[in-house]
Structure formats: structure tokens, C-alpha cells
Amino acid sequence: MLEKKMKMANLDAVTVKDGFWKNYMELVRCRMIPYEWEALNDRVEGAEPSYGMANFREAAAGGGTFRGRVFQDSDVYKWLEAVAYSLMWHPDAQMEATADEAIEIIAAAQQPDGYLDTYYILTGIEKRFTNVMDNHELYILGHMTEAAVAYYRATGKRKLLDTAIRYVDCADRNFGREEGKLRGYPGHEVAEMALVELYGVTGEERHLKLAQYFIDERGQKPLFFAEERERFHNEYKWKESYFQDQYYQAGKPVRDQERAEGHAVRAVYLYSGMAEVAAMTEDQELFAACERLWKSIVEKQMYLTGAIGSSEYGEAFTFDYDLPNDTLYAETCASIGLVFFARRMFEITRDGQYTDIMERCLYNSIISGMSLDGQKFFYVNPLEVQPEASRKDFYKRHVDVQRQKWFACACCPPNIARLLASLGGYMFEQSEDTVFVNLFAAAELRTGVGGHLSTLHLETEYPWDEDIRIRIENEQPTEFTVAVRIPAWCENWTASVNGSRCQETPEKGYLYLQRTWRTGDTIGIHLEMPVRCMAANPRVRDDVGKMAVMRGPLVYCLEEADNGDQLQELYLSEDAAFTLKREPEFLGGTVTIATEGWRLSENEWDEHTLYRTYRKPVYKKQTLKFIPYYAWANRSEGEMSVWVRVKQ
Incomplete structure (x- = not known):
């Protein structure tokens, strides 16, 4: 039996007290949500403009200029979802009024047949559903639906829910196997799991069936995306890539997919939807595919921090054990999506392997995506950084060494907010x-x-x-x-x-x-929480001869501010002894780890010698100080490394 017989605890039934996660949840409620509203309204000085609310206002007014990315609407919906979760455990009349204001503007932009995507409303609605592969209409539908369900559950208000249902019904009239419909499915997945959430509120079979259709139709021959490209002369960005249509997880039917491939965020969003549909429909074959894809990620394509997506090209999975530390992508949203997938798999199986990964991501690769004050963000979460390389190496240009106020493509900040605002439901299920x-x-x-x-x-x-x-x-x-x-x-x-x-x-x-x-x-x-020295499978080329430090669920790292530059010269002893220090005023309050290590001496070299005959290296002792990985880049700009060489 796959039917889920447990559910997340209601957020109004959970009160998180003082401590680690309370600090983060209050950061979201008091700082991130207000800050992101300002960002969505383009009122943060020095930040990339969002145009999120501006586009809705233009569309509601009946016309204007669209600005930003084609998926810009989704940032507003994720913000609304975060607001909804926050209201569940901390009612706030002013925050609710602001959300209601946004919802009124959104609803006013909706077209008579239910369609709602400001990009096509403002640039030519006759072109809608002509590039489902790349232009994110169904992705926006998904995030809108998730926000609508959450806001209805938080407030009982139906305005956004009814608006979302009308757009879902519009999609249902346009997509499917029936004559006259498009045999399409989302280019960027998320609608699949959102539609199951909607079904949980409405009980309407058509909502579940649309989710099931999107999953079952994906990758079928003739391939919809190929036909769409040919018919509308759409650009095929991945034609010369190794993954081609598997970039969208659409190169083959989902039940035939053996390993995680393509864009990492799209992949885990799809797998989350697959798990939901498998549970709802008792589809053992679909669930078996979920299990295979889970193993593909966590056994061969996941970083120690829980990050996924090792390539900047395509923001994608590459091949087994390809886990470079300094050129990776490791998008914050991908780790959040892995948490979504993990929770759904746990609810079906009651197996702690899934909640273990959920914990790993939450403490490491997710909260590393935001600064300790909640107002700056990483898109990419590297395990090794050298600032000069990020500035001067073309292939590392995507690796920021300082968090940014906002992004033109700003999916990550509101995604963090909605996850952390709903954290009480991940803590307890029943x-x-x-x-x-x-x-x-x-x-x-x-x-x-x-x-x-x-x-x-x-x-x-x-x-x-x-x-x-x-x-x-x-x-x-x-x-x-x-x-x-x-x-x-x-x-x-x-x-x-x-x-x-x-x-x-x-x-x-x-x-x-x-x-x-x-x-x-x-x-x-x-x-018991001893310091553990971790090793990687020797097939992970970048980590051979290195160790990483963990304590409990936390991955630790070295930062230049504590250890000096040229971190590649530092070594851990095989039998290192560690000292723990509780530092309540340091980096928001933390436990740091110290050990006596080694630095490869540069005294044997002069600046004019690039190579020489090998001779036994000379080391000098140095105390190494490790901080939690999530807290790096909250001080001065500098080098950082998770994996450290081992001196035998």
C-alpha cells in the first residue's frame, strides 16, 4: 500500500520556542518577508529590480510593458506562500492586509477564461501555450496553486484559491489527450505536486487527473517538445548538449528513467509530484521509479552538504561521482526541492533515510543560501571558493563570494522563506x-x-x-x-x-x-555528537586524499578569516584531536571546532620557481578553526573550503 497515512502537523498546532530554528523562523517573519515585499516592488536600493508586482499592476490595468524574466510571476506567489505559512503560526493583521492587497492586483489581471501569466498578457496573449517547453506558464500555474492552497488554509479566504482554480481549469481545457487539446506538459515542473495539493482541498478528481496526465505524458513519443519546437520555430537551447530533452526530464517516459538527469530543480520538483501521484493512485511502478531516482541522487550525485546539481551548464546533474567543489552550481532551490521529495517519500515509507537527508539539506545547503541577517542571498552554494578565481576565471564566474541583495532571477530567496516559514510541519508529522x-x-x-x-x-x-x-x-x-x-x-x-x-x-x-x-x-x-572526519568515495576525483569535518547534522568548513589565505596548503592529521568551543556571540551563536593541523611551507620555494624536482615537503604546525558551513561569507570576503587535505 502506497497511500500516505500521515500528514504534516498543522502549523498553528506547532510553537517553535527559543533556539536555532526559532531564530530562522523569526528572521523569515520579521525580516525576509518584509524585505522581499520591498524587493518585489523594486524598492531595495542597489538590488537587481524584480518587476514582480509591477508586471501584475500593468496587466491588471489592461496593458503595458513586461519586464524581467518570463517566470517573474512565480516569485510573488512564493512570497505569498511564505506569508501564508507565517500567518498560520503568527497572525499578523498588517502582513495579511499586504497579502490581500497583492491578491487583489493578481486577481484583477486574470483573463476572462482564467488564464493568468503576465508575460503573455502584456506581450501578446495570442502566443500563449506556444512555448510550454521554455516559457514557464505551467510552472507559474504550479506556484500560484501552492500559494493559493496555503493562503486559503491560513486565512479561509478564497480570492486567490478561486483565481488559481480558474487558471487550473483553463489549463485543463487546453492540455490532455482528448481531441483538440495539446498533448503537452510543464517544461519546468512544479504543477504536478501543486495539483495534488489542490485536490486535497477541492476533492475534484479533474485536479488529480491533470497532475497524473502531466506525469504520464512526459517523454512519450512523438515528443511534444519536439513537435512544439518545429511548429513554432522555438529555439532549442540544448540541441548540442549531452542531455538534450532530458534537460527537462522529457527524453523518455518517467517510468523508464533510471537516474537523475538534467536541470536539478526541475528534476526534484518532478520527482516530488511523482511521489504524490504514486501515493494517491497506488501506482507501484511510478513509486519504483521514485525510489530509483532517489538512489541515483543520494548515492552518486549529492554533495556532503546535501547540495545537488554539479554543473553550471544547465544547472544540472552530470554523471555519477562528478562532484567538483569549486565549479559546481548547487542551487539553493535544488536542495529545497530535494527536501520536498524527501518528505513525500518519508510519508509513504516511514523510512528515516529520507528525513536524514531532509535534515542534512536544512542545516547546510539551504540556510547557507541566506545571510545571517536574512537580507542577502546565494544562488550557488560552493564547497570551495577562491575570490580571485570567481572574478577572473570564466568557468567560475557564477560562484559568488558574497551574498547578493537580490537577483534578476530571484527564485531562491522566496523559496527559502516559504520553506522555513513552514518548518513546523516538517518537524512533526502524525x-x-x-x-x-x-x-x-x-x-x-x-x-x-x-x-x-x-x-x-x-x-x-x-x-x-x-x-x-x-x-x-x-x-x-x-x-x-x-x-x-x-x-x-x-x-x-x-x-x-x-x-x-x-x-x-x-x-x-x-x-x-x-x-x-x-x-x-x-x-x-x-x-552522542563527536566530531567526525568524513571521506568521499574515491571515484569523487576532487576529494581523494581529503577529509571533511562534521558534527551532528552540521558540515563544517575553513574560512580565510580564521586560517589565513591559501587554504589549499592546509592539512588535517589522520588522527586529529578536536576541541569544541561554544561561542554565543560569534556568527549568530555557534559551536566552533579547532584542531592542530599543518600548513605546507612556502619557505622552500621562491617566487621565480614554478616547478622543480620533487623533494619531501616541509610542513609547519598551524591551528585550524572550523565554522559551520552555513555561516561562511558573513564576515570579510575570503577563501573557503569544506574538504581539507590529509597528512599521513
Whole structure:
């Protein structure tokens, strides 16, 4: 059975208290959402203009000039989705009024038949659906639908939901296998999972069937994208590429795809939709494809940080074990999409391998995409940086060494905001009789699992501290199960209930504690968090002879500000001993790691000698200081490296 029998906790039932994720959620609510509204209205001095709201205003007024990228509408929708999630756990009348203002403008731009894409409304609506491959109409539909569902759930207001339904119905009239319809599907996926979300609200079979159609039709022969290119003389940017139509994951039917290929964000958005449809329709073959594609990513194409998409060309997957550290792309949105995929796979399987990857991405490759003040952003998340190379090497020009205020293509900032604003639902999921604790934070969950109201109080300073305490409070004794994730990175752990050691053993990474719980009952979890030196498969050419440092879920890195320049000269000892230091005022409050390492001496060389006969290298001792990877580039511009050479 593939049917999902669990769901995310309602965000209004989760209160995240002081601690790591509370800081980030408040950053989103208090800084990012207001800042992004200013950016969407082109009011951030020195930032790339968005034109997001300007295009909607022009379209609502009946005409004007479109500016920005063809998919610019989607940034506004992701912002609205972040607002919706924030309102669920922190009502804010002013924020809601601002969102309502935006929704009124959006709805006013909608065409009589439901179509709503400002690019074609302003540049020639007669050309709509003539370049579905590249011009993102169905991608915009997807983000609009996700925002509409979230805002309806947050406020009960139907304005945006009804607007989205009209656009979905417009797409349904235009796409499908019936005579007179286009046999097309999204060039940039996201509508697939959005339509399943809409089905969850409307119960309309046509919404689920449209999602199923988009997935089943993809890659079928004759290939729709090829026919569309020929009919409308559209540019084929990837004609000479190695991936061609697999850039869009459309080179073959999805059930025949064996490995993750093409544009990384599109891929994981598609796989998320495939998992949703597989669960809804009990499609075992489709789910088997999801499992294959998951393994292709995490076993052979994922960085230590959880980043994916190793090539700037096409923002794409390349080939197995091709994971360069300094020329990679590793778009923030791709890691967010991997989290979407992971959550859906977990909800089907209850397997901790998926929530482990979810945690890895959240603590590393996602929050690295924003500055600690929430107002500057990375699009690309490298594992090694040399500033001069980013300025002067054409093939590293995409690797920023400082976060930017905004981007002309600004998908990442609002994507971060909507994910972090909805984080409470990733922390806890629940079925009829079980609460799943996926992520650890100081938080409260109010739940009716077991038929009576209970509150789970989580107390922890994770990821800095090794202990998690879960205290139960309920109106009467209630039987249910608390399933606590035991991370795969943790080799030694203990669990207790009311001080007595638990005898249960984990199943697929979760410790299932079934009890009749009473007020005052307490679960204690201790996760040993030693510093771990990580190695990569030797087929990963860039990491041979190197180690990376992790503690708990966090990947660490060296930065020039702490260790000097020429980081390639630094070495870790094979038997390195590490010292931890809690630094509450440093980089937003963190634990740093230090060890005695080595620096390759330059004294044996003079500036006029480029090569010479090999002789045994000379090293000098140097203390190496590691900081969490997510916190790099929040001080002065400088070098950074995750992987460090090993001195034997």
C-alpha cells in the first residue's frame, strides 16, 4: 500500500520556542518577508529590480510593458506562500492586509477564461501555450496553486484559491489527450505536486487527473517538445548538449528513467509530484521509479552538504561521482526541492533515510543560501571558493563570494522563506495513532492523536547539544505512539522514559515508543555528537586524499578569516584531536571546532620557481578553526573550503 497515512502537523498546532530554528523562523517573519515585499516592488536600493508586482499592476490595468524574466510571476506567489505559512503560526493583521492587497492586483489581471501569466498578457496573449517547453506558464500555474492552497488554509479566504482554480481549469481545457487539446506538459515542473495539493482541498478528481496526465505524458513519443519546437520555430537551447530533452526530464517516459538527469530543480520538483501521484493512485511502478531516482541522487550525485546539481551548464546533474567543489552550481532551490521529495517519500515509507537527508539539506545547503541577517542571498552554494578565481576565471564566474541583495532571477530567496516559514510541519508529522518527531528543536506540538488533546513539549539546544527531552501534557491518560528519529549519523545513543532505559530498537531509523501517556511523562534522548572526519568515495576525483569535518547534522568548513589565505596548503592529521568551543556571540551563536593541523611551507620555494624536482615537503604546525558551513561569507570576503587535505 502506497497511500500516505500521515500528514504534516498543522502549523498553528506547532510553537517553535527559543533556539536555532526559532531564530530562522523569526528572521523569515520579521525580516525576509518584509524585505522581499520591498524587493518585489523594486524598492531595495542597489538590488537587481524584480518587476514582480509591477508586471501584475500593468496587466491588471489592461496593458503595458513586461519586464524581467518570463517566470517573474512565480516569485510573488512564493512570497505569498511564505506569508501564508507565517500567518498560520503568527497572525499578523498588517502582513495579511499586504497579502490581500497583492491578491487583489493578481486577481484583477486574470483573463476572462482564467488564464493568468503576465508575460503573455502584456506581450501578446495570442502566443500563449506556444512555448510550454521554455516559457514557464505551467510552472507559474504550479506556484500560484501552492500559494493559493496555503493562503486559503491560513486565512479561509478564497480570492486567490478561486483565481488559481480558474487558471487550473483553463489549463485543463487546453492540455490532455482528448481531441483538440495539446498533448503537452510543464517544461519546468512544479504543477504536478501543486495539483495534488489542490485536490486535497477541492476533492475534484479533474485536479488529480491533470497532475497524473502531466506525469504520464512526459517523454512519450512523438515528443511534444519536439513537435512544439518545429511548429513554432522555438529555439532549442540544448540541441548540442549531452542531455538534450532530458534537460527537462522529457527524453523518455518517467517510468523508464533510471537516474537523475538534467536541470536539478526541475528534476526534484518532478520527482516530488511523482511521489504524490504514486501515493494517491497506488501506482507501484511510478513509486519504483521514485525510489530509483532517489538512489541515483543520494548515492552518486549529492554533495556532503546535501547540495545537488554539479554543473553550471544547465544547472544540472552530470554523471555519477562528478562532484567538483569549486565549479559546481548547487542551487539553493535544488536542495529545497530535494527536501520536498524527501518528505513525500518519508510519508509513504516511514523510512528515516529520507528525513536524514531532509535534515542534512536544512542545516547546510539551504540556510547557507541566506545571510545571517536574512537580507542577502546565494544562488550557488560552493564547497570551495577562491575570490580571485570567481572574478577572473570564466568557468567560475557564477560562484559568488558574497551574498547578493537580490537577483534578476530571484527564485531562491522566496523559496527559502516559504520553506522555513513552514518548518513546523516538517518537524512533526502524525498519523491516527503516532506522532513522528523528525527534526529536533525547542518546540511544542498540540495534537489529538489517540483521541484526546495532548501536548508534546520538546526541550533541546540541538544542534549544539546532544540531549533532547520530550515532556507529555494531556487532559487524560491517552494511548499513542511517539516515533523519534535516531539519525543515521549517530552511532551511539540512549533513550529513556521517565528515567528508565528503553528496550525498543529503531525501525527504519525511528524509535517507536507506544505507551499510555500521562501528564508529566518524559522521554529522554541522548545523541552522542563527536566530531567526525568524513571521506568521499574515491571515484569523487576532487576529494581523494581529503577529509571533511562534521558534527551532528552540521558540515563544517575553513574560512580565510580564521586560517589565513591559501587554504589549499592546509592539512588535517589522520588522527586529529578536536576541541569544541561554544561561542554565543560569534556568527549568530555557534559551536566552533579547532584542531592542530599543518600548513605546507612556502619557505622552500621562491617566487621565480614554478616547478622543480620533487623533494619531501616541509610542513609547519598551524591551528585550524572550523565554522559551520552555513555561516561562511558573513564576515570579510575570503577563501573557503569544506574538504581539507590529509597528512599521513
